[in-house]
Amino acid sequence: MENRPPAPSGRNGALTNYWLGGLTAGFLALAALFVVKAGGHPVARAVIPLVDPKFLATTPWRQTYADLVKAKEDLSDYDCYGCHDKNKPPPIRYDANHKIIVPQEHSDIVMGHGSHDRNNLCFNCHNEQNLLTLQVRDGREVSFDNIPPLCGSCHGPTYRDWENGAHGRTSGYWNRSLGDFQRLSCANCHNPHAPRIPTREPAPGPHQLHPNPETHEPAEAAP
Amino acid sequence: MSPSFPPPDKSSDAAMSRRNFLRGCAAFGGLTALAASLAPLREMGEMGDYTSKEQFLQKYYKELTPEDMTKVIARIEGEVQRQYGLRPHVRDLKPMDGVEFVYCLNLTRCIGCRKCVHACVAENNQSRNPEIQYIRVLKMPHGSMDVEKGDHTYDAKQVPEKGFFYMPVQCQQCKNPPCVKVCPVNATWQEKDGITVIDYDWCIGCRYCEAACPYWARRFNFTKPEIPRERINPNMAYLGNRPRKQGVMEKCHFCIQRTRAGRYPACLEVCPVGARKFGNILDPDSEVSYILREKRVFIQLKEEMGTSPRFFYYFDK
Structure with missing residues (x-):
């Protein structure tokens, strides 16, 4: 300011001063507006709770016998001959409608495999000669930790899809040369006694800012 | 205001005349006012949402040499560490030879549980508030493939519901992508493995691509994304899930940080019924x-x- 040549006329100098004064006042007013937040406080966003980590879990729904063996879990449930007689196939009783009567000891079993009571006989899959194994109807013995061939003996196309990776859950590496690829077994998702996948609670849907597009009401009052 | 004011004698204390003192005060006050009125900029700086000089001067992705990319990755890792307090592992994964990705989704199996939506959000560091989700699960009445009849806001106690099927919709990774055609700055393009990617540092946020996409697959960061520190996924890729800034587009990229390393996408691994195949x-x-x-x-x-x-x-x- 000091280095500026003297103003040529009083009118111009006064004009400069008015301008500078005006700008200063303007900036001060602007600063004051910001300080008192005259433009209004920013509207607080509605709180969106984080999704429950249970919806992020990639663990299978069920554990198979093979999983239990691997995890060294309690296998006493699979000790059939703790109760059953070794040389005598267990009897199967039916009610008046020719429906199987599930004995009290096995009351946790729901008979729901197939419609029309097609599997109204335990020994369609269980081996009556050796309860510690399973059997295909053609007589082949199948161990509890490798059941897909047994399931595939009836569900052929599904078994073929599963073998090709098109049915069932997979995880790991799509590129088999870079890493392992895991495929779940049938019983990891399906309960063999009632294989239909039960209904589940869905994860929360998208948070709606304006559930009613007519009124533009916020979904929740901002805190 | 006399025009004939004599120039002050600079050799003495008289230089500080009353007039000069007042002028100095006025100039100081004016500058202070100017600085104070720029206060909102400071708030922006505190939010850490500045574009750094390095990012501003950064070249186009396809013109970056490997040395440039090393520097860019170091900058991104530094930014993430400053903002979220953890050191990420950022990579620039290139498409593999002889690979073209395809996704298949089994509509007979999908039960509409929305686990894929949230696995995707967790994997890809999407904003939790406001919510950005790449996957939209449409609940559709049986016997129709009309997406106009779909509802993605369903709030059922149990799924699947009788009479409906569920169709998750995300980026379809088109072979003829309309979003790429409309981008005025080539910030989005199709890579040779079929993934349409976005360079978040090149995007100008014009949202043309969002308008061009027939699948509603693109999402815009209207505000600075909010991600809790403990939910940050540190395995990041430059064209993939590194944290985005306000004002850029994002979308599904088939989990580039996983799939280009040979792994399955996150939505596939979490699907409880195995409906997703990749x-x-x-x-x-x-x-x-x-x-x-x-x-x-x-x-x-x-x-x-x-x-x-x-x-x-x-x-x-």
Whole structure:
């Protein structure tokens, strides 16, 4: 300011001063507006709770016998001959409608495999000669930790899809040369006694800012 | 205001005349006022949402030399560490030779549990508030493939509901992508493995691509994304899930940080019914090749748009 040549006329100098004064006042007013937040406080966003980590879990729904063996879990449930007689196939009783009567000891079993009571006989899959194994109807013995061939003996196309990776859950590496690829077994998702996948609670849907597009009401009052 | 004011004698204390003192005060006050009125800029700086000089001067992705990319990755890792307090592992993964990705989704199996939506958010560091989700699960009445009848806000106690099927929609990774055509700055393009990617540092946020996409697959960061520190996924890729800034587009990129390292996408691994299938269509032994060869019904969503999606919907029976 000091280095500026003297103003040529009083009118111009006064004009400069008015301008500078005006700008200063303007900036001060602007600063004051910001300080008192005259433009209004920013509207607080509605709180969106984080999704429950249970919806992020990639663990299978069920554990198979093979999983239990691997995890060294309690296998006493699979000790059939703790109760059953070794040389005598267990009897199967039916009610008046020719429906199987599930004995009290096995009351946790729901008979729901197939419609029309097609599997109204335990020994369609269980081996009556050796309860510690399973059997295909053609007589082949199948161990509890490798059941897909047994399931595939009836569900052929599904078994073929599963073998090709098109049915069932997979995880790991799509590129088999870079890493392992895991495929779940049938019983990891399906309960063999009632294989239909039960209904589940869905994860929360998208948070709606304006559930009613007519009124533009916020979904929740901002805190 | 006399025009004939004598120039002050600079050799003495008299230089500080009353007039000069007042002028100095006025100038100081004016500058202070100017600085105070710029206060909102300071708040922006505190939010850490500045574009750094390095980012501003950064070259286009395809022009970056490997040395440039090393520097860019170091900058991004530094930014993430400053903002979220953890050191990420950022990579610039290139497409593999002889690989073209295809996604198949089994509509017979999908139960609409939305686990894929949230696994995707967790994997790809999407904003939790406001919510940004790449996958939209449409609840559709049986007997229709009209997405206009779909509802993605369903709030059921239990799924699946009777009389409905569920169709998750995400980026279809089109072979003929309309979003790429409309981008005025080439910030989005199709890579040779079929993934349409976005350079978040090149995007100007014009949202043309969002308007061009027939699948509503692109999402815009209207505000600075909010991600809790403990939910940050530190395995990041430059074209993939590194944290975005306000004002850029984002979308599904088939989990580039996983799939280009040979792994399955996050949405696939979390799917409890195995409805999602992913793989290399150029490999005749892959699951997706098997599905496209053996399964009977395919739907490419909005086929008539001529976008030729790499995302196929199929049915079991």
